Amino acid sequence: MLEIPLQKGAGTPLYRQIADHLKTMIDRGALTGGYRLPGTRELAQALSVSRTTTSEAYALLAAQGYIVEKGRSGSFVAIRPPRISCGPDGGGDHHLDLASERPSPGMLPRKAVTGLLRSLESLKEGEFFAPSPLVGHEGLREALIHHGVLRGIPVQGDHLVVTGGGIEGLSTALAALRALGTTKLWVEELTFPDIIPMAQAEGLNVASLPLGEEALVDRARSIGPGEALYLIPSFHNPTGRTLTFQARQELLRLGERQSFWIIEDDTYGEFRYGSASVPALKSLDGAERVLYIGSFSQLLFPGLRIGYGLLPPSMKDPFLAVRGRRFGPLSTLTQKAALAFIVRGGLDEGLRRLRSLLKGRMDRLASALARAFPQFSVVPPQGGIYLWLDTTPRDGEALASAARAAGVALAAGRLFAWPPRPVAGLRFSVSRLDGLALTVAVRHLKEVW
Numbered sequence: 001m002l003e004i005p006l007q008k009g010a011g012t013p014l015y016r017q018i019a020d021h022l023k024t025m026i027d028r029g030a031l032t033g034g035y036r037l038p039g040t041r042e043l044a045q046a047l048s049v050s051r052t053t054t055s056e057a058y059a060l061l062a063a064q065g066y067i068v069e070k071g072r073s074g075s076f077v078a079i080r081p082p083r084i085s086c087g088p089d090g091g092g093d094h095h096l097d098l099a100s101e102r103p104s105p106g107m108l109p110r111k112a113v114t115g116l117l118r119s120l121e122s123l124k125e126g127e128f129f130a131p132s133p134l135v136g137h138e139g140l141r142e143a144l145i146h147h148g149v150l151r152g153i154p155v156q157g158d159h160l161v162v163t164g165g166g167i168e169g170l171s172t173a174l175a176a177l178r179a180l181g182t183t184k185l186w187v188e189e190l191t192f193p194d195i196i197p198m199a200q201a202e203g204l205n206v207a208s209l210p211l212g213e214e215a216l217v218d219r220a221r222s223i224g225p226g227e228a229l230y231l232i233p234s235f236h237n238p239t240g241r242t243l244t245f246q247a248r249q250e251l252l253r254l255g256e257r258q259s260f261w262i263i264e265d266d267t268y269g270e271f272r273y274g275s276a277s278v279p280a281l282k283s284l285d286g287a288e289r290v291l292y293i294g295s296f297s298q299l300l301f302p303g304l305r306i307g308y309g310l311l312p313p314s315m316k317d318p319f320l321a322v323r324g325r326r327f328g329p330l331s332t333l334t335q336k337a338a339l340a341f342i343v344r345g346g347l348d349e350g351l352r353r354l355r356s357l358l359k360g361r362m363d364r365l366a367s368a369l370a371r372a373f374p375q376f377s378v379v380p381p382q383g384g385i386y387l388w389l390d391t392t393p394r395d396g397e398a399l400a401s402a403a404r405a406a407g408v409a410l411a412a413g414r415l416f417a418w419p420p421r422p423v424a425g426l427r428f429s430v431s432r433l434d435g436l437a438l439t440v441a442v443r444h445l446k447e448v449w
Helices: 014-027 040-047 051-063 110-120 125-129 138-150 166-179 195-201 213-220 245-258 313-326 332-343 346-372 396-405 436-448
Strands: 067-069 075-077 160-163 184-188 205-209 227-231 261-265 290-295 307-310 386-390 425-429
Touching: 014 051, 040 051, 051 067, 138 160, 138 332, 160 166, 160 313, 166 195, 166 261, 166 290, 166 307, 166 313, 184 195, 195 205, 205 213, 213 245, 227 245, 245 261, 332 346, 346 386, 346 436, 396 425, 396 436
Parallel strands: 184 205, 184 227, 227 261, 261 290
Antiparallel strands: 067 075, 160 307, 290 307, 386 425
8 A cells, every 4th residue: 555645735636646746756766667556446545535536646647658547457557668878877768778788688597597596495494594604605605616717717715705796896805905005096097987986985096007008017017015906807898908918917927026916807707709718817827916806797697796706815804804894794595596506507508608699799789880980990809798989089978979869878988087088989888789779779870970
């Protein structure tokens, strides 16, 4: 039963007060599409008004498209078209979404998820409520250790901590570094935008390095003790770039020689397109000062919020201390679900499927862009979900604005720049659109650009 505040005797008729309050709850998402509203008789009794009043309120809402009346079945909140992102993950009213990082429904491993939910039914009641250690459920940690081996990482079990997704892992890593005396974080001049406010919230100064590989390595020679470098070595966000083996080795040597830490964000590192492996930075010799952050939340299992950190020995205690203060142990049920997903083969199957699906989408997008815009540089990535379009000399923000007017959502390069500045580039994401929709989106862009 809904409770609606009414001012009897006020200038606004009661039926309109009811309608206005329900509209507010629908607009704000408190009442979602498909929700069954109380019958007009029930609502009239609950609010101590006449049934005519509630019937008039519902009639007004139906006329304005807020609800749908289905005879004896009742009145339901209308299902509205989804709002599609026009920023990295923001809001907008676009039908062709090349900006969002959220996976399309067809990417999710539905069969594996359905199977693991059935497997959870066999758990004993006590297993749902048993507390989990701060480092994570033992069985899940063992499964993640074995998975790390597939990434070429010689994982030591006591160095692995289960986290509630990649964002929690990054936030905890930054706070742990600050607790160890780190005062400055270096990022690439185009980078994952959320890392900046996260670092600043921990009291870290944030400086930038060039994006080009040679310049990046050269400038990294100025990073010193008490500082840290944040990197996305594989399938970079936003540019899709992958660091070469030689650059990775040199950055590791510099970190060891100059005593700075490296945070490796490997969120998309497993989504390579080819059969050749793209080794994690953490898998190489000399990676003792690397804090590795992995996650299954972004594409494989967005609602589960599971990630993990592989920590240098001296980092484990500060990392766990921060987790204990801010987050506490991850839900046992969530970890049991993740373990079942891995054990039943959902992770391996999902990775194989996604690699093939993403490659097909990226090939189609890159080909369409190259044909439509020969004046721009189109460099397909080796994996991941992002393609960077260098739009020199045209400003990416102006092009993104023109795209929005045509119903296509793109992420302007300015969103990823540190320090903030205009950027002649755009980030395309293939996580939402497939097949013909990608071609149609590029056709719209050609018309407006």
